[in-house]
Amino acid sequence: MRLEMAPLEGLTTYIFRNAYAKYFGQIDKYYTPFLSLHKEKEFNHKERQEVLPENNEGLFVVPQVLTNSSEDFLRAAHTLKELGYEEVNINMGCPSGTVVPKKKGAGMLEEPVQLEHFLEECFEKTPLKISIKTRLGMEEEAEWERILAIYQKFPLEELIVHARVREDYYKKPVRLEAFGKALEKSPYQVCYNGDIFSVDDYKRLTERFTKLEAVMLGRGLLRNPGLADAIKKASGEDELNEQEEYSEKLQALHDEIYAGYQKIMSGDRNVLFKMKEFWSYLLYSYPDMEKRLKSLHKLKNCAEYESWLRVKG
Numbered sequence: 001m002r003l004e005m006a007p008l009e010g011l012t013t014y015i016f017r018n019a020y021a022k023y024f025g026q027i028d029k030y031y032t033p034f035l036s037l038h039k040e041k042e043f044n045h046k047e048r049q050e051v052l053p054e055n056n057e058g059l060f061v062v063p064q065v066l067t068n069s070s071e072d073f074l075r076a077a078h079t080l081k082e083l084g085y086e087e088v089n090i091n092m093g094c095p096s097g098t099v100v101p102k103k104k105g106a107g108m109l110e111e112p113v114q115l116e117h118f119l120e121e122c123f124e125k126t127p128l129k130i131s132i133k134t135r136l137g138m139e140e141e142a143e144w145e146r147i148l149a150i151y152q153k154f155p156l157e158e159l160i161v162h163a164r165v166r167e168d169y170y171k172k173p174v175r176l177e178a179f180g181k182a183l184e185k186s187p188y189q190v191c192y193n194g195d196i197f198s199v200d201d202y203k204r205l206t207e208r209f210t211k212l213e214a215v216m217l218g219r220g221l222l223r224n225p226g227l228a229d230a231i232k233k234a235s236g237e238d239e240l241n242e243q244e245e246y247s248e249k250l251q252a253l254h255d256e257i258y259a260g261y262q263k264i265m266s267g268d269r270n271v272l273f274k275m276k277e278f279w280s281y282l283l284y285s286y287p288d289m290e291k292r293l294k295s296l297h298k299l300k301n302c303a304e305y306e307s308w309l310r311v312k313g
């Protein structure tokens, strides 16, 4: 089984990806959080750092773009090719209220005719392989069949399906039956995404969909960075060599991320914000999560943060 790390804006940055790969590994494919393409300046400084080859050495990373303009897509694809990439991913799943009204992200699913036209123009001239990360539709899963029929017209490298519609955001139950339709008829690789938080979740999914070859992990991996390891062990795919203890690896992951953000960000506030985001997922696995989150959110600077780390337990 191929395990992929989901792109999570602000969280799965190159700092996180590198530290994760160093201490946990077991992820076969990474994606950058979405890069918004701008007319005048293709990538801003932060986005450029995400895709620079020296910041992604030794990892299989696919840059993800958020755009509905084939012109902007093609320009970015050429830049990414020059940087050495072979694949680019298009975001057709972002549910955000600032993205969807612009007909980007999941908003692209609302206009199937435009969607097909956009893909025709992208595929006609792309210098890179194209994969898509999509939801099932905007409002209801009845939309999925039509959207899927469009994807099937194109030689996608991979279709990653977050098994929800936009209106489900991140909380409503995943729609497995609709996901199954993508597997039935797809001429390309299909990757499942959504709510895999435990080895049991993974087992249930793969027992139901025996043809599945790839699973993407997002919040489950942030809550428990050892999840990919546990999944590969449970499927007998890991190398079974001596592993450092989980807590030591977690400590090393934390320290590397903390040092990484301190190096590239100015001021305690920004670094602290990043670490708060990191812990807001990780604390799920701690008892008294609410209490710990409350004390975390009150911290004002890195000195306070370091004291919090010591008493956190």
Ligand SMILES: Cc1cc2nc3c(=O)[nH]c(=O)nc-3n(C[C@H](O)[C@H](O)[C@H](O)COP(=O)(O)O)c2cc1C
Residues within 6 Å of the ligand: 006, 007, 008, 009, 010, 032, 033, 034, 064, 091, 093, 094, 133, 162, 170, 193, 194, 195, 196, 216, 217, 218, 219, 220
């Ligand atoms: C904070 C946050 C940021 C996200 N950023 C992105 C993104 O940049 N690109 C993208 O395709 N999906 C993004 N997603 C969606 C995730 O990649 C994933 O599809 C979703 O969390 C469901 O998978 P999970 O249940 O394994 O987390 C984001 C989700 C969250 C919660």
